[in-house]
Amino acid sequence: MATSKKTKTYQQMADELSGLIDWFESDSVNLDEAVGKYEQAMGLLARMEDFLKTAENKVRRIAVRFDSE
Numbered sequence: 001m002a003t004s005k006k007t008k009t010y011q012q013m014a015d016e017l018s019g020l021i022d023w024f025e026s027d028s029v030n031l032d033e034a035v036g037k038y039e040q041a042m043g044l045l046a047r048m049e050d051f052l053k054t055a056e057n058k059v060r061r062i063a064v065r066f067d068s069e
Contacts, residue, residue, distance in 0.1 A: 010055075014048065
């Protein structure tokens with residue numbers, strides 16, 4: 001059975017990334033867990049970048065639409 005992945009808001013992703021950064025800065029870091037959390041953080045960064053690119057494209061389309069009126 002396929003599972004649907006709920007889309008997170010940019011703020012939710014930023015909060016999750018902030019939590020990961022806090023974990024890395026803490027004294028409880030261990031290598032085994034760090035590798036997984038690093039992979040998670042890099043995935044979040046990629047999704048956040050995609051989100052920002054999409055938002056930028058939407059803003060450009062809106063600007064073009066209103067500039068042409």
